[in-house]
Amino acid sequence: MKKYGFIIAASSLLLSSCINLYLPPKNIVTDDELLNSENGVEIYMAKIYSLMPWEDFKYMAEWGFDYSGWLNAPGIDGCGEAVNRDGVCQTFRGESTPYWGEAFKLIYYANHLIETMPEHSGAFSEIALNEYIGTGYFARAMAFYQMARRFGGIPLVTHTIAYPNDADKLEVPRASEEETWNQICADFDMAAQLLPETGSVDGYANRYAALAYKAEAMLYAGSVAKYNETVPGRLTGLGEKTGVRVIGFDESTWQAASIRYFSEAYKAARAVMDSGRYSLYKNAWKDGDREAQYKNMVDLFSDVTSNKEAILIRKYSYPSYTHSIDAYCSPYIFRYPLCSGSCPTLDFVELFDGFDRYADGTIRVTDGSSPTSGHYLEYDNTMDFFENAEPRLRAYVILPGDKFREEEIELYTGIYTGSTPISPLWDDYSYERATSNFYQNSSAFSDGRLVMSPYSGSMQVQVEVDGVKMNASGANGPFYAGDGSSNEANLSGFYLRKWLNPDPAFLHGEGKSEQPWILMRYADVLLAAAEAGVELSLAGAACPVEGDDMLAVATQAITDIRERAGADALTQPLKADIDSRNIVRRERRKELAFEHKSKWDVRRWRVQHYEARSGFWGEERNYSCIGNTAGYRLRGLYPFYSSVDKKFFFDANWQFAREKEFLYDTIDYYFAIPGGEVSKSAYIDQQPNR
Numbered sequence: 001m002k003k004y005g006f007i008i009a010a011s012s013l014l015l016s017s018c019i020n021l022y023l024p025p026k027n028i029v030t031d032d033e034l035l036n037s038e039n040g041v042e043i044y045m046a047k048i049y050s051l052m053p054w055e056d057f058k059y060m061a062e063w064g065f066d067y068s069g070w071l072n073a074p075g076i077d078g079c080g081e082a083v084n085r086d087g088v089c090q091t092f093r094g095e096s097t098p099y100w101g102e103a104f105k106l107i108y109y110a111n112h113l114i115e116t117m118p119e120h121s122g123a124f125s126e127i128a129l130n131e132y133i134g135t136g137y138f139a140r141a142m143a144f145y146q147m148a149r150r151f152g153g154i155p156l157v158t159h160t161i162a163y164p165n166d167a168d169k170l171e172v173p174r175a176s177e178e179e180t181w182n183q184i185c186a187d188f189d190m191a192a193q194l195l196p197e198t199g200s201v202d203g204y205a206n207r208y209a210a211l212a213y214k215a216e217a218m219l220y221a222g223s224v225a226k227y228n229e230t231v232p233g234r235l236t237g238l239g240e241k242t243g244v245r246v247i248g249f250d251e252s253t254w255q256a257a258s259i260r261y262f263s264e265a266y267k268a269a270r271a272v273m274d275s276g277r278y279s280l281y282k283n284a285w286k287d288g289d290r291e292a293q294y295k296n297m298v299d300l301f302s303d304v305t306s307n308k309e310a311i312l313i314r315k316y317s318y319p320s321y322t323h324s325i326d327a328y329c330s331p332y333i334f335r336y337p338l339c340s341g342s343c344p345t346l347d348f349v350e351l352f353d354g355f356d357r358y359a360d361g362t363i364r365v366t367d368g369s370s371p372t373s374g375h376y377l378e379y380d381n382t383m384d385f386f387e388n389a390e391p392r393l394r395a396y397v398i399l400p401g402d403k404f405r406e407e408e409i410e411l412y413t414g415i416y417t418g419s420t421p422i423s424p425l426w427d428d429y430s431y432e433r434a435t436s437n438f439y440q441n442s443s444a445f446s447d448g449r450l451v452m453s454p455y456s457g458s459m460q461v462q463v464e465v466d467g468v469k470m471n472a473s474g475a476n477g478p479f480y481a482g483d484g485s486s487n488e489a490n491l492s493g494f495y496l497r498k499w500l501n502p503d504p505a506f507l508h509g510e511g512k513s514e515q516p517w518i519l520m521r522y523a524d525v526l527l528a529a530a531e532a533g534v535e536l537s538l539a540g541a542a543c544p545v546e547g548d549d550m551l552a553v554a555t556q557a558i559t560d561i562r563e564r565a566g567a568d569a570l571t572q573p574l575k576a577d578i579d580s581r582n583i584v585r586r587e588r589r590k591e592l593a594f595e596h597k598s599k600w601d602v603r604r605w606r607v608q609h610y611e612a613r614s615g616f617w618g619e620e621r622n623y624s625c626i627g628n629t630a631g632y633r634l635r636g637l638y639p640f641y642s643s644v645d646k647k648f649f650f651d652a653n654w655q656f657a658r659e660k661e662f663l664y665d666t667i668d669y670y671f672a673i674p675g676g677e678v679s680k681s682a683y684i685d686q687q688p689n690r
Contacts (some may be wrong), residue, residue: 032140036120048139049656049676051106053146056314056517057323062088064095069323073341078662079598080671082342083634085658092599093668100674103143110140110424111160138205138328141187145217150671152177152247173683178247178257181221185264188214195662208272212520215268215528222261223604225254231606231666241514246685247670250519262532263544269529270545278522280564281309290391293566297395309522317516329496331409332476332489336509340488342496344397346652351590353568354389365577365650372427375421382639392565398495400639405504413641414452415463420645434633434654465643480655489659492636498594518666523591530554530584537576558587585618608665631663
């Protein structure tokens with residue numbers, strides 16, 4: 001198949017063998033036969049859905065849409081949620097499988113369905129016909145959307161292209177970024193107009209899935225239009241071959257475009273809310289009952305039979321269609337064949353309510369005014385530290401000492417045998433010390449007061465305490481060698497809990513997990529309405545929905561999500577100010593964590609480069625403490641056991657085992673166009689400055 005830039009040969013269609021021939025062989029199914037019956041169309045629809053760019057268990061940010069799910073570990077893509085021992089733990093600056101050629105396969109199928117189905121209208125009811133055509137628009141919108149947030153302006157192929165053909169008819173140049181987002185909006189609108197309220201087949205997108213994804217896409221578009229202007233030098237540029245503004249927005253149009261897109265996001269989200277078909281999952285929730293609230297949040301991600309929050313679900317079924325998140329991300333004691341694939345960070349945990357804090361907002365671990373002053377606070381057991389933490393955190397993260405699959409997750413870093421009270425292990429926790437604050441480098445370790453595994457060498461060490469031998473680093477670490485030779489124990493003091501199968505009887509292994517992935521849920525819609533409402537209010541724009549008070553809608557949305565999560569209630573209504581915008585952003589960072597959402601949020605907010613990194617967590621933080629101009633690092637919360645006091649204490653420190661630095665520059669907000677597509681095309685532009 002010859003390709004120029006985006007060219008899609010018709011040979012990629014199901015009826016591929018016949019498309020390039022003027023006389024199709026008689027053993028090949030034709031359009032008339034395939035798309036003229038329900039069974040035939042179902043085959044075609046199955047192909048479309050198999051090519052959908054879902055970011056779920058089968059997706060890894062480092063590798064892109066290769067649909068394998070190998071080493072799947074959500075949140076390790078530089079969004080700050082988690083760290084991982086492997087090389088796949090990197091900042092999201094590109095994908096080894098670029099979503100370019102794969103996108104145009106789906107676009108071809110979608111265009112063919114949109115154009116061809118009306119010719120067979122007599123074979124289907126109006127409802128069925130509309131659903132099929134609506135699916136075409138939905139699939140095309142999804143492909144365009146996934147391309148746009150990676151590349152900006154893209155070739156808007158909105159019709160099938162006959163092949164073979166003249167070279168000038170086989171190529172479509174990249175549209176401007178603004179034109180691209182306009183087309184995405186229009187396609188989602190057509191999908192929502194045509195799709196039924198309930199899909200005819202379980203797993204098909206319905207009208208509200210199209211509206212929910214429209215809201216998400218338009219949030220991205222509105223954010224790019226607005227926040228590209230905050231990047232040093234303005235993040236925009238023209239293609240060298242065509243002179244089209246392939247990334248960013250014109251200085252004279254960005255404000256109007258931003259308001260338009262945020263308005264579209266708000267309207268789409270409100271349409272889903274007003275439908276009354278969906279609500280936050282509260283099947284096991286009880287007011288004031290933290291245990292019930294925690295259990296409710298756990299159940300949310302496994303209940304597919306009575307879950308009114310789920311708008312679109314990707315289902316799995318053992319043994320025919322499975323994934324392996326349990327095999328890669330479970331605690332060390334359940335290692336089979338790997339473990340610790342996603343270890344949440346202290347930076348992420350600090351987003352949640354229920355902790356004592358220092359004046360700078362970081363979690364308190366000493367009785368002094370900073371982590372380097374006073375003495376460590378001590379606890380009878382590690383879970384006491386999290387006694388008042390919001391239940392949602394416990395549902396997303398396995399905390400040290402909590403139970404999982406009816407096993408206590410024993411997790412501590414070392415045993416301190418020195419006298420008490422215990423002074424901080426370090427006198428400097430600055431970024432400059434990130435690569436030297438390894439506990440094996442401390443004076444406490446060198447003089448024997450701190451017992452743990454050496455930085456290189458043996459994996460686990462035991463120490464005798466009151467006549468009983470104890471593992472120096474618990475059953476789950478961190479205890480493996482910090483030099484990277486074999487570190488598979490815990491890295492940060494926390495394990496991922498969200499998405500894991502909690503059943504004690506579950507015999508996990510590669511290809512044995514069948515938990516569903518909720519692709520789109522009602523909480524996402526509420527957060528979209530809240531963010532769009534605050535952004536429009538900040539811009540002084542009129543409400544796009546007659547009779548709505550946008551800030552009241554935003555306030556109620558955040559109130560409902562926080563109540564369900566067991567978080568602290570808002571102290572006042574949201575306003576048209578940056579503080580309120582950040583409240584919404586922070587809530588997104590918490591609620592949608594480990595769902596492949598956060599890496600896109602920090603990109604669209606343009607807060608991943610150094611100058612804007614203070615807003616990385618959806619709130620103002622001292623960005624000089626987490627990175628420099630080159631990159632940033634993340635922290636863990638490390639428990640230790642005092643053999644003298646028979647109590648635990650915690651140290652907040654940089655991730656020290658298989659430590660990672662995440663690099664990022666403004667050029668990374670747009671991925672490079674695959675070089676081969678640019679070099680062979682007279683029309684496809686590479687990104688400016690690449």
